[in-house]
Amino acid sequence: MADYKDILFQLSASFINLSLDQFNPAIAAALGTMGQFVDADRAYVFWHDLEAGTTSNTHEWCGPGISPQIDCLQSVPLDSVPDWVQPHSQGQVINVPDVGAMPESPLRDLLASQEIRSLISLPMIGKNGYQGFVGFDSVRQHRFYSEEEVRLLGLFANLLVSVEERRQAEQAIADSEERLRLALEAANQGMFDLDLMSDKVIVSPEYARMLGHEPDSFQETRSAWLSRVHPDDQVMVLGVLEDYLHGRTTGIRVEYRQRTITGEWKWVLCLARIKQWSADGRPVRLLGTQTDITELREASEQIHRLAFFDSVTELPNRSLMLDRLQRNLARIGRLRQRAGLMVLGLDHFKDFNATQGHAAGDRLLCDLAQRLLGCVGPTDTVARLGGDEFVILIDVLGAEADSFSGMEAVALRILEALREPFALQGPSADEPRHRVHHVDASLGVVVYQDQALSAEELLKNAETAMYAAKAAGGNVLR
Template sequence: MPSLNTDLIQLLDDAEITALFVDRHMRITRFTAQVAHIPNLIWCEVGRPLAHVFANLQGCDQLSMAVQSVLEYSAAANVTLQNPSGAWLEARIRPVRRGQTVTEGAVITLSDVTAIKRLENALRDSDERYRAMVEWSLESINILRNGVFIYLNPRAIQLYGATTAQDLLGQPARDRIHPEDRPMAEMRLHQLTRLQVNAPIAEMKFLKVDGSVIYVQAQATWIDYEGAPAIHVAWRDISEHKRSEVVQRESEIRMQVADEVLHLAFHDVLTQLPNRRVLIDRVNQTRIASKRTGCYAALMLLDLDNFKSLNDAHGHAAGDLLLIEVAQRLLACVRETDTVVRFGGDEFVVLLGVLSQDMSESAEQASVVAAKIADVLKQPYELTVSAESQGARPITHFCSASIGVALFLRDDASLDDILKWADAAMYHAKKAGKNQIQFHKPAA
């Protein structure tokens, strides 16, 4: 998949983001150059199982479990790893989706959290020193076991509005969480207790003993407390820790930039449809699936009729509105597993996968979809164009499409050949009077 991923990996490298991508089978599909600078990783290459690459790092099994959970439930997760030299890494795992619901794989970004982990380990070195630091800490610290408070430091007692620790000891911690945030807190507790995945910093609302609300940043980790497992929760009043808020905001901005880079690499800015890079990947996947199932697939190339006249009469703003509406109509005509791509200008591609093993039946299935598309696209377009001198102007425009269809099976033809077939068929549709559907006829 080099042609699909080169630009994306380059963008992530330029942003100095350490990232790996895995497919649904947890095999490496691509990675940034920064991955090579992480010590003790087994040589990373495309196709290797994720577990093999991270085998030398403590926490490899937890990473595999967390990635599997992300692939199954599409919920982001964090895992902490340690290499033999003692350095710590935080792995942030996010799903990579196709459309709104289909998860194709996961992206793992890595950051060095050695300084934070060393501080945590220093607290565990000595129970006496740990208690002294916790007692005098400006952060509020609770320790929970079986969901109830077994320890609170003075700062936590103060911020909860309690008089002494006895006002809270033995009470369920759930009662001190605002009802709106309890589902999130329970999910974080599940990840912490079942997956041994630390609960990272998150904003939520706590309840004081008098019922009033306090907004906090909280994080939690699994510890050994007085010889038994327990949960250490550190939290702070957001208003008193602006520095921490700035650090968190910078982290969020970096992740937002990474998300935007991923989106822009694969989507058309105007219509939000997948772009040519995605088409290359989807056609290759479809050819592989066709080779396995023996089913035909179809690629349709659509060119809008009367699009230039709209641009000439009302400007590019009107043309952009039409293209956005066309994209939405096309998506409504196909299955969720099919792909709609803006190919460029006023051209679109529709890829239909897994038709029939019989060529005639496949042609009939593709013809039905093409006819539906042609009928939907020729319906009038009600557009509202804004102009500084005239304000908002309603426009009714009629626009059809000339459609060329090419069937293909297995990997008998290259992507270039398939596109040439569809383009030639579309040209014949235009020549036949527009608003027509033409199929590529293979040579006898």
């Protein structure tokens, strides 16, 4: 029996450090080794699919001149071989020295059709119960297995169960990793594992590809990562990291721009948490994901522009102007300052559109927008309300006496800027500008210093003043 123990030891060693694609060849080789060792003619493994109620011959070894049976023993209904399943499920070994001496049954007929004279079949029982069996057939001669041989073959069956359970576990891990890889790839997401003690970083292939690098040649470090962060984002990103590492926040969630290998900037969303701490409570490992959100940011910015900016002049629209006006009201009320609002309406713009066309009208509005921006300060706002109407928010004015003169000075600068004729595009885009047009405008002004009126009410008052200026003949200030 010492030889049995030696062969089992050798077989056990052969299953160490196997990769997933090596398990099946190793099991087939082990069947051949054990089949030859016990002088069998055929050795095989059946694994059950209990959900489907079937069993299949998954591995087989045949000696010289012995016909294989594996192809015709797939998805066999378990209820068709109750004489096999029932004793095995109770942990019993089926040891048949003489198939011809078996009682008449479909099972005996099946074994006889395969010219089997003797066989032994041992149940494979693992963590999930009865899972299958391993068997050895004798075709050339009868074979009787002693109790000691049965015990040692049972150890071989247990070895195969352990190997299969390990294979299933590793397959489940591989499947999970593949699903995660596909999910990360589909979501433009990569993973990173930062060692805070050495600053070395382990990254997933998707992380490298996101930045345009080949995964096999890409090496990440904390300093290399920081060098790729957009200069305008670095202080903010480092602040988020420091806040988390010092316990001021519960996790890292930050959006920033990162440079790819081609030099372009990609927006990424970084989510991360500490996954390992040292014995003295210091953070050791930071695990997280990095998601490419460039398209999402661009779409969001496009939606923002459509919602808050005029499509012709690219100035803020009415909604954004009212928001800024409301914020301005809150600030000047708190600081006891004054601010001013001015509505400008072009005189006779409908006639211009009718004679020159809407394309020329849009060009005129764009040129006018640039002139208005040149008449105000960097903290002031110029917006288009729609049609030929614009609004100018002067963020802060001087004392009461100076505030009205300040608004008047802005209005006079605007009227002066409009006296310069507008050069309009010729009939085609390739022709130089040769047509000129003079523009007159009416302006309505309000000055405010508290929140007595809402933003909508202030804007309405300025519009009313502008319409009064138009009624007075236009090209004046009210």
